[in-house]
Amino acid sequence: MGDLGLFGPGSVTWRVHGEPILIVAGLRALLLQSLHPRALAGVVQNSDFRTRPWHRLETTATYVVTVNYGTTADAEKAGRNVRYIHSKLHATDPRTGERFRLDDPDLLRWVHVVEQESFLDVARRSGVKLTDDEADGYYREQLRAAELVGLDPATVPASQAEVAAYYEKMQPQLATTRDTVESMLFMAVPPMPFGLGWTPLRGVYTGVAALSLGLLPAWARQRYGLPGIAATDPAASLLIRLLRASLSTIPRRLIEGPIYKGAMARARAAGHPV
Template identity: 50%
Template sequence: MRDADPGLFGPDSVTWQLHGDPMMWVAGVRALYLQALHPRAVRGVLQNSDFRADPWGRLMRTADYVGVITYGTTLQAERAAARIRGVHRRLTGTDPDTGARFAVDAPELLLWVHCAEIDSYLGVARRSGFPLTPALADAYVAEQRQAARLVGLDPADVPGDTGQLAAYFDKVRAELAATREAFEVFAFIQSPPVRTLLAPARDVLWRRAAGLAYDSLPPFAHELYGRPAPAEATVDRALRVTGAGLRAIPAAVRWQLPPARIVKAVGRLGPGTHPSAYRLRQGRTVTRPAP
């Protein structure tokens, strides 16, 4: 008998459709570039994680977490989030400029990470041709208050639409800087370590994707990194071409790649529940408000 639990978002949500799009991989890399611009956030990561030693493992664990909170059952999502909160609760970072210690799960840091991710997912999707109207974009931001709750934030303190998200970035802008750690993350993303046999693929495929992710950053991020921002129209064309190419890969093939959470969700809920931009075009979405 199938487990009919649709999870935190469900097959009719914007999140369900958007997170199944292959451009989320490019968006995830964009989020890393953006998150590195918050001095305390990036220091908390570099001082406590295996980012340097196991970049691919960390990337896959992050992808699996997003997959399980999107497509897993409610219990699976809550348990995965509880594990993350438990880890973060024990971690602290040190500000090398002042020597002050800070909690990695401080609300302002969790909020920065959340907003950088949501802005990246939404921005890359829309610019690459994923069919999101302004209303659907607002619905997605509202739905993601659920994800913010899971990491320990009060949903009421989290942007609930694109206007509030833009206002948050305007407010936080003064706290951002391209520190030594930010440039370390930048260089690492551009050329992560791989086995010798995989180096050609990294140099051709990964660097192209990483470069596109960087190009899609907002103007203020380019300014902080000290590099001229590419023409927006040029980036949009590259995103649309890349999106069209990735979306041309049969979904049955894409969904089998790790962590394969979509396959498990469809198996649990039955045919017709797979992510599809068609649902958005037909207006078949229901936004669940955060508690």
């Protein structure tokens, strides 16, 4: 009962991931990850995301919450499951025809870095106050999450400067393929769950998807054929702040899941203010 997991109270991870606004960061990460042809091919060729997009989203979100707020045993079990699944899967490079494994460290590193950079970027731009030292601390903490999926922490960028250099290095490997465009359009207008279809929820989701695109780095927006002008960044930052303010009016008990609530209960039992 006293296990506070991989991070715990006082960690930058708990400060960042306690924000409901990070749902936007998840979509931003998917859009950015899709610019890597091999990473996208691994998903397209091995996933049922087109027929069950909300199930995939729920599964991914549950994994992230388990790693960040679950017990150490739960986080390690989730990591073992991911490593086992990846070890069994292969895909074909759409450009070269080469077969590759989904547990290729280069692919795992791309997915990890994009996720963590997206979480941190959206949190800070929405108004979560973090110093540069704290932002670097977040990347260092998340090396534990990288290790869970099978990465050597020594090979993973662990600061803002290292992430920026990594993105610069990776850009020649990125491309806007037909799969990239189709995936972007699917993520922008997916089938809505529970038969909601063309209801106001559709409009809300479309707005969030558009905001996620606007929050991408300028070089990524340009690859999607969108404006890469500097004016896009402050506009997106203003909108994400307004959305975070709107979400803050919703009672937290309505949006806190059982894994998060369990972590808070264990922290309080251990005498930590949360």
